[in-house]
Amino acid sequence: MPKFLLSLVLVCATTFVWAQDSQQEKLEQRKAQIQQEIRDNEKMLQSVRKKEKSAVNEYLIQANKIKLKEKLINTTAKQERLISNDMYINQVQVNKLKKELKVLKEDYAEMILKSYKSRSEQSRAMFILSSESFLQAYKRAQYLKQYTNFRKNQGLEIQSKTAQLVDFNAKLDGQRQVKKKIIAENQKEKVTLEAEKKEQQKLVNSLKKDKNKIAADIRSKQSEAKRIDKQIDRLIREAIAEANRKAAAERAKANPGSSEAKAPVSSSKIALTPEDKILAADFKANRGRLPWPVEKGFISLGYGDQPHPLHPSITVHNSGVEITTEDGASARAVFAGEVSKVIVLSPVNKAVVIQHGDFFTVYQNLSSVSVSQGDKVTIKQNIGKVRTSGDTGKTIIKFLILQNTSNNNPEGWLQSR
Numbered sequence: 001m002p003k004f005l006l007s008l009v010l011v012c013a014t015t016f017v018w019a020q021d022s023q024q025e026k027l028e029q030r031k032a033q034i035q036q037e038i039r040d041n042e043k044m045l046q047s048v049r050k051k052e053k054s055a056v057n058e059y060l061i062q063a064n065k066i067k068l069k070e071k072l073i074n075t076t077a078k079q080e081r082l083i084s085n086d087m088y089i090n091q092v093q094v095n096k097l098k099k100e101l102k103v104l105k106e107d108y109a110e111m112i113l114k115s116y117k118s119r120s121e122q123s124r125a126m127f128i129l130s131s132e133s134f135l136q137a138y139k140r141a142q143y144l145k146q147y148t149n150f151r152k153n154q155g156l157e158i159q160s161k162t163a164q165l166v167d168f169n170a171k172l173d174g175q176r177q178v179k180k181k182i183i184a185e186n187q188k189e190k191v192t193l194e195a196e197k198k199e200q201q202k203l204v205n206s207l208k209k210d211k212n213k214i215a216a217d218i219r220s221k222q223s224e225a226k227r228i229d230k231q232i233d234r235l236i237r238e239a240i241a242e243a244n245r246k247a248a249a250e251r252a253k254a255n256p257g258s259s260e261a262k263a264p265v266s267s268s269k270i271a272l273t274p275e276d277k278i279l280a281a282d283f284k285a286n287r288g289r290l291p292w293p294v295e296k297g298f299i300s301l302g303y304g305d306q307p308h309p310l311h312p313s314i315t316v317h318n319s320g321v322e323i324t325t326e327d328g329a330s331a332r333a334v335f336a337g338e339v340s341k342v343i344v345l346s347p348v349n350k351a352v353v354i355q356h357g358d359f360f361t362v363y364q365n366l367s368s369v370s371v372s373q374g375d376k377v378t379i380k381q382n383i384g385k386v387r388t389s390g391d392t393g394k395t396i397i398k399f400l401i402l403q404n405t406s407n408n409n410p411e412g413w414l415q416s417r
Contacts, residue, residue, distance in 0.1 A: 280357020297325035320400035
């Protein structure tokens with residue numbers, strides 16, 4: 001093979017191995033993250049079981065734990081495939097080195113044999129002295145020198161390739177052990193997953209007995225959610241109208257005769273100041289990268305119209321996402337902004353609305369609030385405590401994102417977990 005092509009193949013192989021290592025590292029990090037989420041879910045599940053107040057909540061946490069287990073199994077399977085690919089590449093390198101070493105050793109042995117036969121200094125001297133000219137003698141002397149160097153370099157190359165071969169074999173041995181461990185982990189997770197599914201099925205069977213009661217409870221909560229959504233919509237419209245009135249008053253003061261200053265005040269679209277435009281653009285630029293409104297938790301009810309996770313025949317509507325978290329969890333701002341409203345929805349249920357330009361984030365189902373209207377907040381700043389229901393034992397925050405008065409799906413804005 002020409003040297004250029006050989007070099008190209010080696011560079012490509014090295015790059016591919018580096019990419020494999022990088023991907024393996026990312027998978028290991030993802031696996032650790034999923035394992036931590038499973039531990040958090042288990043903690044929440046144990047807390048719910050101790051309270052013995054909500055079999056439905058236990059079902060939802062159990063269902064999320066099963067999803068995480070499946071993700072963990074898939075991630076481990078990807079790791080196994082990557083290691084297998086890496087092992088194949090290393091085995092190819094081992095086979096290649098073995099062939100090269102065989103050829104090198106054969107050539108070297110032949111060279112040593114020839115050198116042995118013409119080993120005397122007299123033979124070398126006669127080889128030079130029998131030259132027909134000085135130039136030929138010089139060239140023969142150079143040839144002998146180059147021949148000696150070549151033999152020496154070939155010996156060094158044999159040593160180098162032998163060391164590489166030992167290194168690749170050690171890598172393969174290590175990879176075999178890692179692969180064996182991953183396969184064992186995967187089998188163990190599959191066994192526990194089956195046990196989790198059986199446990200969940202038992203829970204589903206027990207809940208079927210209370211289907212009518214649970215269905216009535218779902219409808220009652222849907223009615224309550226609609227009432228709260230209307231209240232929040234009204235308050236946001238009031239906040240927009242108030243901000244627009246202030247902006248109109250400023251314009252009228254600056255330019256009393258302008259038609260813009262006399263324009264009707266909108267309650268559905270906020271007139272942004274230059275500073276608000278920058279804040280809104282920053283918020284929009286962070287779509288998919290916003291931190292979660294709680295440190296730990298999972299989405300137990302997604303956005304929009306959907307079948308209820310336990311009773312698919314019942315369609316539920318959600319204007320945001322419901323995130324189940326641990327008892328005593330703090331709510332936190334997902335982005336810098338200004339507290340637009342603090343709403344008392346009931347004696348035990350409060351909500352905070354934070355404005356980010358023409359975007360609003362709403363944090364609902366708080367037992368206490370640690371900010372006031374007009375406060376400037378920073379990203380991840382604690383704004384209150386998430387309420388734990390005394391009836392169900394659930395600790396759930398409802399989180400909404402609106403642009404003016406239009407609801408957005410928060411899942412698309414939050415960092416993936």
